[in-house]
Amino acid sequence: MIYTVTFNPAIDYVLEVxxxxxxxVNRSKDSYKYPGGKGINISRVLNILETDNQALGFIGGFTGEYINNYLRELGIQTDFISVEGDTRINVKLKSGKETEINAPGPNISERDLEALFNQIDQLKSKDFLVLAGNVQKTLPRDIYSRIQARCMDKDIKVVVDTTGEALISTIKNKPFLIKPNHHELSQIFDVEIEDREQAIIYSKKLLELGAQNIIVSMGGEGAVLVSQEGIYYGEAPKGIVRNSVGAGDSLIAGFLAKYSQSKDTIESFRWGIAAGSATAFSMDLCSKEEVENLVKSINIKKIN
Known part of the structure; x- marks a missing residue:
């Protein structure tokens, strides 16, 4: 089973002006809302790709109930922990350029954390655990690393998709997969990464530090996979980018959907790029048909 954890979910409220x-006073020509948060996006795309998963994390108030009900209506299993305060609402304003206003979200208490730890302790060997997104500023920066430590003796494959110190603290625990984009990779090493060759150089450093598989997404320039099996480059398919939200999450979901079935890292990389691109070409998240159509056009090259 694949489990996703979202510490700080949101309702993404999209307004087109x-x-x-x-x-x-501005009047929107269209508006819609849907559950947001990196782990939740990954759960949604896994569900689209007909891959069973369970969404974990923290929700609160009427907004939290909206998220829980929305996911269950899609057929996604959920086991969220209820906290005090309301789950946040993030505003996405689309008017030529895209503008986002992200709210902070409720506080997570020690009691709430213990409830999550108890859930994590129930995971079994061969399960996948996805830790995705930033966590509230009131929480320890190494919270993902602490969760990883509870999984290390069980052969649970942990995927981490976050940034900065929170990501760096997880590398020593040998995450199965991390997915920084080239900007986030630049921040880790305090350098400017502008091309594929540089992305490979610094990804190899993360491999040496303990990460098992590193995918660096570079938008229209495609993505690189640096793993124990070698170094690969995947070209991005051609298309009109309509949506920047959720593309990286979709890449992870596409990778896991395929890997959980085949255990083929390279083919999973191909599916990841297809899912990420399909979302970028859509107004919301990808569809299964769009992903399957794009997979055929993804060219993967072995570099080393």
Missing amino acids: EDFNLGN
Whole structure:
């Protein structure tokens, strides 16, 4: 089973405004809302790709109930922990350029954390655990690393998708997969990474530090996979980018959907790129048909 953890979910409220005018009344031509948060996005795409998974994390108030009900109606298993306060609402304003306003979210208490730890302790050998997204500032920066430590003796494959110190602290625990984009990789090493060759150099350093598989996404420039099996480059398919939200999450979901069935790292990389691209070409997350159509066009090259 694949489990996703989202510490700080959100309702993403999308407003499309034809010509946004700051300081005046603006009327949207369209609006919609859906559950957000990296782990939740991964659960949704796994579900789209007909891969069983369970969404874990923290929700609160009427907004939290909306997320829980939405996911269950899609057929996704959930076991969220209820906390005090309301799950946040993030506003995505689409008017030519895309503008985001992200709220902070509720606090997580020690009691809430213990409840999550108890859930993690029930996972079994061969399960996958996805730790995705940033955590509230009131929590320890090494919280993902602490969760990893509870999994290390059980052969649980832990996937980490976060940034900065929170990501760095997990490397020593040998995560199965991490997925920084090239900007996030630059931040880790305090350098400017501008091309594929540089991305490979610094990904190899993460491999040496303990990460088992590193996928660096570079938008329209494709992605690189640095793993114990070798170094591979995947070209991004051609298409019109309509949505930047959830593409990286979809890449992880596509990878895991295929890997959980085949254990083939390279083919899983191909499916990851297809899912990430399909979401980028959509207004929301990808569809199964779109992913399957794009997979045929993804060219993977072995570099080393």
